[in-house]
Amino acid sequence: MMSGMLEIDDVYTAYDKADVLQGVSLTVQPGSITCLLGSNGSGKTTLVRSILGLTPARAGRIVFNGTDITRLPTHKVVAAGIACIPEGRKVFPKLTVEENLRVGAYQESSDKVTQSRMVDIFRIFPRLAERRTQLAGTMSGGEQAMVSIGRGLMCAPKLLLIDEPSLGLSPRLVKENFNIIRQINERGITVLLVEQNVHQTLAISHFGFVISKGRVATSGTPSELAGRSQVRDAYFG
Numbered sequence: 001m002m003s004g005m006l007e008i009d010d011v012y013t014a015y016d017k018a019d020v021l022q023g024v025s026l027t028v029q030p031g032s033i034t035c036l037l038g039s040n041g042s043g044k045t046t047l048v049r050s051i052l053g054l055t056p057a058r059a060g061r062i063v064f065n066g067t068d069i070t071r072l073p074t075h076k077v078v079a080a081g082i083a084c085i086p087e088g089r090k091v092f093p094k095l096t097v098e099e100n101l102r103v104g105a106y107q108e109s110s111d112k113v114t115q116s117r118m119v120d121i122f123r124i125f126p127r128l129a130e131r132r133t134q135l136a137g138t139m140s141g142g143e144q145a146m147v148s149i150g151r152g153l154m155c156a157p158k159l160l161l162i163d164e165p166s167l168g169l170s171p172r173l174v175k176e177n178f179n180i181i182r183q184i185n186e187r188g189i190t191v192l193l194v195e196q197n198v199h200q201t202l203a204i205s206h207f208g209f210v211i212s213k214g215r216v217a218t219s220g221t222p223s224e225l226a227g228r229s230q231v232r233d234a235y236f237g
Helices: 044-051 074-080 097-104 111-124 126-130 141-153 171-186 198-204 222-226 229-236
Strands: 006-015 018-028 033-037 059-064 082-085 159-163 190-195 207-212 215-220
Touching: 006 044, 018 033, 018 044, 018 059, 018 215, 033 171, 033 198, 044 159, 044 190, 074 082, 082 141, 097 111, 097 141, 111 126, 111 141, 111 171, 126 141, 141 159, 141 171, 171 190, 171 198, 190 198, 198 222, 207 222, 207 229, 215 222, 215 229
Parallel strands: 033 190, 033 207, 082 159, 159 190
Antiparallel strands: 006 018, 006 059, 207 215
16 A cells, blocks of 8 residues: 555554454555545544543554654644644634634734734635524534634644534535535545445545444445445444
């Protein structure tokens, strides 16, 4: 396997002494949208938590851009260039759109840089520009999803982890969201997309891994995965 931007090598992660991840290995190539598919409880979110250092791996290695980040605290993982958009559109409801975005740039000391990133976000999401002074808690689910993605982009990440972006959204908004993820990737940001929604995810991904019961069941290109029985088994088996 060629070396990637993110290398996860034989990772075991435990909660209360029971291993949730059991020897997971996968690679995310720079410039790609790589997806991690699996049903609820398969270990997807645990893997995201392990990458971010929130639930550190018990064994194995996680390497980002050639640096071992397995034991790094979360703030150092973020400083290295990994941002996460958590599931469930977590916005700060009592802060405005602009204030929510600024939170995403908390590690950036230059206000000029922060401002230019915000201009960039407003270019991607014109609707947020119109509502920059609106409280995030008063916005629709789709708009909150935009705030959440915009905030993730404010730290100019090299790798964006997106956890369950379709969760709780209408089919129309899911489509809109996935188009935005594709646009972000076209701007040069590598994406690891963690999802249950197979069809929409495979439609925008370059490569995918399917996780089942804490192990990688299969991997391949979207067209390879679309016809594989392991994909059906991981969801309905």
